[in-house]
Every structure is written in structure tokens, then in C-alpha cells.
Amino acid sequence: MRLALVFNPFKYKVHEENIRIVQKYFGMFPPLSLAWVAAIARNAGHQVTIIDARTLRLTKKEVLERLKEFKPDCLGFMMTTYMFGDTLEWIRYLKEELKVPVIIGGYNLRIYPKESISHAEIDYGVIEHALNTIPQLLEAMEGKRKLEDVVGLVYKDNGTIKLNPPQAVSFEEFPNPARDLLPNDLYAEFPTERKNFTVLVTSLGCPYNCFFCEAGRTVYNPRTPVTVVNEMQECFEKYGVREIDIFDYDFTADRARTIEICRLIKERGLDILWACRSRIDIDQELLRQMKEAGCGRIYYGIESGSPEILERVNKGITLEEIRKTIKYTKELGMKALGFFLVGAPGETAKSVRQTLSLAKELKLDYVQFSKCLAKPLTPLWKQLVGSSGQDYWREWVLGNEIDRVLPRPWTKLSSAEIDRLAKWAYLSYHSRPSFLFKATLKVRSFKEFKRKFLGYWEMVFSQENHSKADENFVAYHEEPRRLDFYWKIAKFK
Ligand code: B12
Ligand code: SF4
Incomplete structure (x- = not known):
């Protein structure tokens, strides 16, 4: 066939x-x-x-x-x-x-x-x-x-x-993805530093159970360290990959597996800059080994600066752990990135301010403020469908619903306020002179500068007051198209 x-x-x-500029500049994967x-x-x-x-x-x-x-x-x-x-x-x-x-x-x-x-x-x-x-x-x-x-x-x-x-x-039985059918030199994400860039998924599922996340309590199904590093090596040798973002829900969920992956990367001398997503409750020794194996960025799910909200979303982490891990990460010379929620259960304007001030205090290299949403399969969605008897997403898939702002009955903030607070958080975080100065110093190429400058420019000057559907939406893209060749x-x- x-x-x-x-x-x-x-x-x-x-x-x-996500707000529109984040979606636009997120990258090409x-x-x-x-x-x-x-x-x-x-x-x-x-x-x-x-x-x-x-x-x-x-x-x-x-x-x-x-x-x-x-x-x-x-x-x-x-x-x-x-x-x-x-x-x-x-x-x-x-x-x-x-x-x-x-x-x-x-x-x-x-x-x-x-x-x-x-x-x-x-x-x-x-x-x-x-x-x-x-x-x-x-x-x-x-x-x-x-x-x-x-x-x-x-x-x-x-x-x-x-x-x-x-x-x-x-998952171990899967062949490696057929990257030979893809335009590998066109991919990049917002913080990318090297080319070629690709994405790896080395494990499926997550054993935790955060209230807003669809991955919670799904079977953890990892590939073995040898298989993972073989795929990295294939990316390096066959596709010229020099930077990888590992998109696993929690790459460090199995400490021994992560350590073995790091050991194999070092043993094979693979010069790849890589990033991953991790929970914040990770120890210093594991971070050290990851750094030695080429890990340059870690995306942490921090979610909130309010201990009450961390508790309500069942995150199972404390502000103390957050501060400690970010400090270690930065001391080791890795970039720390934080995912935050705006509009979580029990959220108020005050708790959003707490979140923003924690983000600023941590001096993160990159932040994402997502508007908390009842996504299908999340406990939040189950609760909402249970109480309202209506499932917007089911109707959406059937073609009976339009794209619209969805209710968030778990907070007193209106959806319009959540939208505004998320945008304000981005602007306030990125407009500090100290952040702009450091971010400019860290830029390593003209393309990286252009991408970051344009992202900032749009955030300040062309961000709409209320998120609107965008029929002419085009995701940011670095290279001119070379379709005939591919x-x-x-x-x-
Ligand atoms: C890499 C990735 C991306 C990449 C590449 C897209 C892709 N999926 O290939 C990018 C960044 C572009 C992307 C974009 C988006 N993504 Co995405 N993405 C992922 C991620 C992290 C890994 C995908 C992966 O390779 N998984 C491993 C493989 C083995 O599993 P799999 O993807 O499920 O694929 C298997 C089966 O589903 C099936 N299958 C999948 N597709 C097809 C197609 C055919 C024809 C067949 C036969 C079988 C088949 O076979 C595959 C192999 O067994 C997943 C999360 C995850 N861990 O899976 C999210 C995920 C799929 N993405 C998600 C979302 C929400 C998005 C976006 C809407 C985000 C956004 N706002 O822009 C967009 C939408 C893209 C679109 N066209 O609709 C959600 C989907 C949730 C849902 N309810 O549908 C996920 C599950 C993340 C999450 N937990 O929220 N994504
Ligand atoms: S937010 Fe992270 S730790 Fe929590 S369930 Fe989702 S993937 Fe797991």
C-alpha cells in the first residue's frame, strides 16, 4: 500500500x-x-x-x-x-x-x-x-x-x-521515527541555540496526578536507555542534529534510567545540547549528571506561587523545593524554564501576583503562563462534565460547537480577567530592564536575536486586549520554504 x-x-x-503570541513563536516542530x-x-x-x-x-x-x-x-x-x-x-x-x-x-x-x-x-x-x-x-x-x-x-x-x-x-518495541521523511533543518523552537534541532519522546505516561493535566496516572512506558541513546546517535549522525528537546511528560521520572541515559551519552561522546521537562522534586546529583551529559535547559512545571493553589491542583511540591531546584539548576549552568498556570482552582488576582513575583524572584530564563483549561481526561474536566452534564469537547469534535471562551467555574475570576492577567504576566515579566539586558547578552546567533526581538515586539505592541480567533494565523518560521527539494x-x- x-x-x-x-x-x-x-x-x-x-x-x-496559550495566548496567541506564545502559540505563534512556540516553534516549528x-x-x-x-x-x-x-x-x-x-x-x-x-x-x-x-x-x-x-x-x-x-x-x-x-x-x-x-x-x-x-x-x-x-x-x-x-x-x-x-x-x-x-x-x-x-x-x-x-x-x-x-x-x-x-x-x-x-x-x-x-x-x-x-x-x-x-x-x-x-x-x-x-x-x-x-x-x-x-x-x-x-x-x-x-x-x-x-x-x-x-x-x-x-x-x-x-x-x-x-x-x-x-x-x-x-514503547521499547517501536522503531525510531522516520525522520528521513522530514525537513530536519527547518525545525526550531523559541529558545533553540543550535541546528539541526529535533524532538524526542523517550517515555509515555506519568505516574503523578495533577488536577489540570491529562497525563496524570497514565501508564509510565519508557524506552530503555540504550534505545534512547541509539536514537540520539542516529539523529546526530544521520540528520545532523545538534540540539534535542525531549518532550516526555516527565523525563526524570525514573532516576536510574535518566542516569544511565546520561552515562551513555557521555560514553559515546555525543555533542548534543538537550532539553527536557522535569518535575521540580529532582535532586542535585541527578542535575549534575544531566549537565555533564549536555543538558542545557530544563522546563519545570512550577504552576503557582501560592502554596494553597499548589495544594489544590495536587502538584505535590513546595515553594522551598522550587527555590532550591531552580538555584541548583542555575548554579550548574543550565537554563531554567518555568510553566505556570493562570486561573487555577481558587485563583484570585492576588495569587496571580504571587505567581508572577515568584517567577521574577527565581529569575527564570523563560516562562510560560498558561490559562488553566478543563482539557479532556483531566480531573478538572471530569469534575466539570460531572457537575454540568455537558461536554464541550465532545460537541466540538462532533462539529456542534464553535470556538469560544470556556467557563471556569472553579475560580471567581472571569475568563476575560484570566486572559488579561496572563498577558499582563508575560509583559510584566519580560519588560524588566534586568531581564532584557541578560536575555540580550545570552543570545548566540542573529536568528535567535531576531526570533526573540520579534516575539517581544509583538507582545508589547500588537497584543490584543482579549484573545481573538485568528483566521490568518501563521506560526513563526525561520527559513524560506524549500519544498521542492524536500x-x-x-x-x-
Ligand atoms: C511532539 C508533539 C507535538 C508536536 C508534533 C505534533 C505531533 N504530535 O507529532 C507539535 C509541537 C507540532 C505539537 C502540536 C500540537 N500538540 Co502536541 N504533542 C506532542 C507530544 C509531546 C508527543 C507526540 C508523540 O510523538 N508521542 C509519542 C507517540 C508514540 O505517541 P502518539 O503521538 O500518541 O502517536 C501514536 C498514536 O497516537 C497513533 N497516531 C498518532 N497520529 C496518528 C496518525 C495516523 C494516521 C495513525 C494511523 C496513527 C496515529 O500512532 C502513534 C504511534 O503509535 C504529545 C504528548 C505525548 N507524550 O504523546 C503532544 C500532544 C499530542 N499534543 C497535544 C496538543 C494539545 C497539541 C497542540 C494543540 C498544541 C497547540 N496548542 O499548538 C498542537 C496541535 C497540532 C495539530 N495538528 O493538531 C496534546 C493532544 C491532546 C488532545 N486531547 O488531543 C498532547 C497529547 C499533549 C498533551 N498532553 O496535551 N505536538
Ligand atoms: S503536570 Fe506533570 S507531573 Fe503532573 S500529572 Fe501532568 S505530566 Fe505528570
Whole structure:
């Protein structure tokens, strides 16, 4: 079978947890989910291409032209809950022209499998991982297997939607993502210092249970240190990667695994600058080993400067731990970045001020103030759906809801106030002369300077008072497009 996977661009939404300039400058990342699917399908003997239309800034028409050249037997798309409508719009256009079966997958399928494929243009949905499902489904599409024998599939059978439950898989068994199908030198994130840049996912799930997070209490499913470092080495040697952001929910969840990964990186002499996400309750010795192995940035989930709110969101950390870990991180010469919430349960204007003053006191290199949202599968969402009897996200996926500001009954602050406070927090944090001076000194290239300067400029001068939908939204992008070159490479794989 010839499978074409398309990663579509997406617009800014009012219901998003991030404000628009953060979404815009966040970066250009490889569509990793599709690269895993591509590697799995290829290992099963199929021909696959990935079109990263977002990064290459391709229009629907341009993608269609390239697809006509590739002549796919089926199309595949990754769907998140929040950008469901954007992807559906792309599916509608391409399906109408190409008339081949459409397969969708992605996190949203775990939440709303039947609703997701209720749309006429979608034929199949992979509920969880592609590891077993995709080879079996492609076999079924070739007539070599029955659809009812494909694990983890949701499909249509004479007008009814049927669901075959998924089976647990070991992440260790996954092949490395097919990065050879991606424009690796076009990716970058806001704080990137080196090229080429890529993203790694080395473990799935998180054993903790924060009130606002969908990853809480999901099975921790790590890849072994050797597999992780083999993938890093492949990135270094085959794709010229010199900087990696590890997107695991909590990269340091298993201390011994992290230490072994660090040891292997050092043993192999891999000169890669890497970043990761970690809980704040990490010890000094582990931080030291990470620094020695090339870790340059750590993104910490700090969430709030108010001890009461930390308690209410079940974060399980204290202000003392926060101060201690940030101090160690900086002393070791690593950049410390902090994720914060605005509008958490029990939030008041006073607690937002406490959060901002903690962020300033910690002198973090980068901060993200997200508007607390009842995201599907979070305890916050379960509580809201339980009490209101309504599930906005389900209706959104079904196409019955519009993008709108969502209620936050867990705080007395209105959604408009939360929006305003989040913007004010960014502006206030970044406009301190000491921060601007230090940030400028730390810049290592013209591109980095340009990216940061433009981000700051927009934050100060073109930030709207209330977040608005943005039909013309274009995510920030460093390089001019070089699609023909990449298309030629992708086509002949
Ligand atoms: C890397 C990443 C990105 C990258 C690349 C996109 C991607 N997913 O490849 C970037 C930064 C671009 C991105 C963007 C966004 N992301 Co993101 N992303 C991730 C992240 C951290 C890792 C993805 C990954 O590789 N996982 C490991 C692989 C093995 O698992 P997987 O992604 O689930 O993929 C498997 C299956 O789902 C399935 N599958 C997935 N897609 C497809 C497609 C087909 C055709 C098939 C057959 C199967 C299939 O097979 C895969 C292999 O087994 C996940 C969190 C996580 N840890 O998974 C969030 C995550 C997927 N992202 C999320 C969100 C919210 C977003 C954004 C909306 C953020 C934003 N506001 O901009 C956008 C939306 C993008 C879009 N087009 O809709 C949410 C989705 C939640 C939801 N309810 O849908 C997640 C779960 C994070 C979270 N906990 O909130 N993301
Ligand atoms: S916020 Fe972090 S620690 Fe808490 S459940 Fe989510 S991933 Fe785990």
C-alpha cells in the first residue's frame, strides 16, 4: 500500500490555553506522531511519505499536487481535540479530490474514537498506538485480513460505527521515527541555540496526578536507555542534529534510567545540547549528571506561587523545593524554564501576583503562563462534565460547537480577567530592564536575536486586549520554504 501522511497547519483558537503570541513563536516542530506511524508502516513493507505542510507552508492545493504525484492508496492524519476542525477541513478538501480512504489517529482518538470518525470523510480511526493496528489495518485494506480482526481500530460497517479495543504495547518495541521523511533543518523552537534541532519522546505516561493535566496516572512506558541513546546517535549522525528537546511528560521520572541515559551519552561522546521537562522534586546529583551529559535547559512545571493553589491542583511540591531546584539548576549552568498556570482552582488576582513575583524572584530564563483549561481526561474536566452534564469537547469534535471562551467555574475570576492577567504576566515579566539586558547578552546567533526581538515586539505592541480567533494565523518560521527539494527527497523514499 502507498500511505501518505499529511501534517496540516492550524489556526489560533480562543479556547486555547496559550495566548496567541506564545502559540505563534512556540516553534516549528517535527510531526513526530506521523513519523512513528511512517516507520511502523514502512517496517511492514508499505511505501510511505510525510508532507509537513505546516513547516513547509504548503497550501491545500500544493499538497494536493504532491499527493497526485505520489498516488497514495490511503491518506493519514494526526488529530488533536483542539485542532480537530482544522484537520477535518484539510481531510474534506483532499478526500474530495483524491477519493481514497482516510485513516486518522492521535491522542483525540483515545477520548472520542466514535465521535471522531462519525464524519463522512473519515473511514478508519487508530484508537491508541499504531504499532500493531497500522500493519493489520493496511493488510485488511489489501483484503488479507478482516476489519474485525484489527486491534485498536474504530471503523464503519454498513452505517454503524464499530470499535475493536486496543491492546497495551511496549514503547521499547517501536522503531525510531522516520525522520528521513522530514525537513530536519527547518525545525526550531523559541529558545533553540543550535541546528539541526529535533524532538524526542523517550517515555509515555506519568505516574503523578495533577488536577489540570491529562497525563496524570497514565501508564509510565519508557524506552530503555540504550534505545534512547541509539536514537540520539542516529539523529546526530544521520540528520545532523545538534540540539534535542525531549518532550516526555516527565523525563526524570525514573532516576536510574535518566542516569544511565546520561552515562551513555557521555560514553559515546555525543555533542548534543538537550532539553527536557522535569518535575521540580529532582535532586542535585541527578542535575549534575544531566549537565555533564549536555543538558542545557530544563522546563519545570512550577504552576503557582501560592502554596494553597499548589495544594489544590495536587502538584505535590513546595515553594522551598522550587527555590532550591531552580538555584541548583542555575548554579550548574543550565537554563531554567518555568510553566505556570493562570486561573487555577481558587485563583484570585492576588495569587496571580504571587505567581508572577515568584517567577521574577527565581529569575527564570523563560516562562510560560498558561490559562488553566478543563482539557479532556483531566480531573478538572471530569469534575466539570460531572457537575454540568455537558461536554464541550465532545460537541466540538462532533462539529456542534464553535470556538469560544470556556467557563471556569472553579475560580471567581472571569475568563476575560484570566486572559488579561496572563498577558499582563508575560509583559510584566519580560519588560524588566534586568531581564532584557541578560536575555540580550545570552543570545548566540542573529536568528535567535531576531526570533526573540520579534516575539517581544509583538507582545508589547500588537497584543490584543482579549484573545481573538485568528483566521490568518501563521506560526513563526525561520527559513524560506524549500519544498521542492524536500518533496523530491520524500517522493523517492
Ligand atoms: C511532539 C508533539 C507535538 C508536536 C508534533 C505534533 C505531533 N504530535 O507529532 C507539535 C509541537 C507540532 C505539537 C502540536 C500540537 N500538540 Co502536541 N504533542 C506532542 C507530544 C509531546 C508527543 C507526540 C508523540 O510523538 N508521542 C509519542 C507517540 C508514540 O505517541 P502518539 O503521538 O500518541 O502517536 C501514536 C498514536 O497516537 C497513533 N497516531 C498518532 N497520529 C496518528 C496518525 C495516523 C494516521 C495513525 C494511523 C496513527 C496515529 O500512532 C502513534 C504511534 O503509535 C504529545 C504528548 C505525548 N507524550 O504523546 C503532544 C500532544 C499530542 N499534543 C497535544 C496538543 C494539545 C497539541 C497542540 C494543540 C498544541 C497547540 N496548542 O499548538 C498542537 C496541535 C497540532 C495539530 N495538528 O493538531 C496534546 C493532544 C491532546 C488532545 N486531547 O488531543 C498532547 C497529547 C499533549 C498533551 N498532553 O496535551 N505536538
Ligand atoms: S503536570 Fe506533570 S507531573 Fe503532573 S500529572 Fe501532568 S505530566 Fe505528570
